[in-house]
Amino acid sequence: MKLTIIGCNAATPTTTGNPTAQVLEVNNQMVLIDCGEGTQTALRKNKIRFSRINHIFISHLHGDHFYGLIGLISTFSLLKREKDLHIFGPKGLKEIILLQLKLSKSWTNFKLLFHELESKASETILTHEKFLVQSIPLKHRVYTNGFLFKEQPKERKLLIHKALEYNIDKVYYKGIKKGKDVVLEDGTIIPNRELTEDPPKVKSYAFCSDTMYTESIVPIIQGANALYHESTFLEQHSELAKLTKHTTAVEAAHIAKKANVGLLILGHFSTRYPDYNMFKNEAISVFENTEIAKDERVFEF
Ligand SMILES: [Zn+2]
Numbered sequence: 001m002k003l004t005i006i007g008c009n010a011a012t013p014t015t016t017g018n019p020t021a022q023v024l025e026v027n028n029q030m031v032l033i034d035c036g037e038g039t040q041t042a043l044r045k046n047k048i049r050f051s052r053i054n055h056i057f058i059s060h061l062h063g064d065h066f067y068g069l070i071g072l073i074s075t076f077s078l079l080k081r082e083k084d085l086h087i088f089g090p091k092g093l094k095e096i097i098l099l100q101l102k103l104s105k106s107w108t109n110f111k112l113l114f115h116e117l118e119s120k121a122s123e124t125i126l127t128h129e130k131f132l133v134q135s136i137p138l139k140h141r142v143y144t145n146g147f148l149f150k151e152q153p154k155e156r157k158l159l160i161h162k163a164l165e166y167n168i169d170k171v172y173y174k175g176i177k178k179g180k181d182v183v184l185e186d187g188t189i190i191p192n193r194e195l196t197e198d199p200p201k202v203k204s205y206a207f208c209s210d211t212m213y214t215e216s217i218v219p220i221i222q223g224a225n226a227l228y229h230e231s232t233f234l235e236q237h238s239e240l241a242k243l244t245k246h247t248t249a250v251e252a253a254h255i256a257k258k259a260n261v262g263l264l265i266l267g268h269f270s271t272r273y274p275d276y277n278m279f280k281n282e283a284i285s286v287f288e289n290t291e292i293a294k295d296e297r298v299f300e301f
């Protein structure tokens with residue numbers, strides 16, 4: 001999986017950073033997660049082709065997570081997009097976007113398919129042939145979901161020398177990769193385990209922003225290869241974090257540790273702090289494999 005950070009500022013854009021947006025590449029598919037202001041220009045800077053984005057996931061209806069969406073949809077139209085666009089987000093998002101399109105008489109020439117979320121329990125919201133997406137209910141000032149992206153299991157790896165050894169015709173290869181045994185002409189059964197190896201382990205990525213500290217997400221994100229968790233504040237402002245339903249870097253690190261994730265990526269930084277390395281310094285006392293997000297930074301896992 002490849003994650004490109006488009007923006008990781010909390011609340012407001014600055015000359016050095018955009019509000020929340022990121023692009024995840026999973027099994028050759030690209031999805032956009034949140035769409036703060038500045039997303040379009042940042043996509044161009046990062047050389048991400050607009051036409052590759054077919055699925056957009058919006059965590060909640062605070063402006064720093066979706067104010068770039070109407071602009072992006074408008075550009076898709078100007079670029080003569082024809083492919084369907086799927087948008088997942090809280091109930092109300094469809095109304096907001098359609099009102100803007102209606103009053104500006106700018107209907108799109110492609111299908112806008114809204115998948116509005118209302119459930120307070122985790123649910124599978126998309127089953128694509130290449131990946132699955134599960135919602136992660138978060139605790140914030142408005143209805144908010146994080147998202148867990150999981151690769152679909154890959155096919156079993158065919159051991160070609162074994163297939164040749166048993167003189168197995170190529171027409172059976174597809175079935176073997178799917179786990180089928182082979183029956184030879186004389187009736188002998190060659191079990192699949194003799195012909196294949198296990199496929200690479202399925203990878204997963206959890207995006208959790210915005211939220212107060214909540215251990216309720218731990219079972220959902222358990223063992224994820226990477227976790228992006230908001231850390232708006234440092235420990236000195238932990239009271240402010242509680243008050244505004246955000247998280248500190250140390251709290252995010254506790255979640256990463258409890259969920260036993262591979263990598264913790266911190267983001268959604270309050271612009272009051274001069275140096276974002278301070279977040280990493282606080283978090284690594286609890287969870288060592290911590291990195292900080294930065295616009296245009298790419299993580300591969
Ligand atoms: Zn936010």
Ligand SMILES: [Zn+2]
Pocket residue numbers: 060062140210
């Ligand atoms: Zn928010």
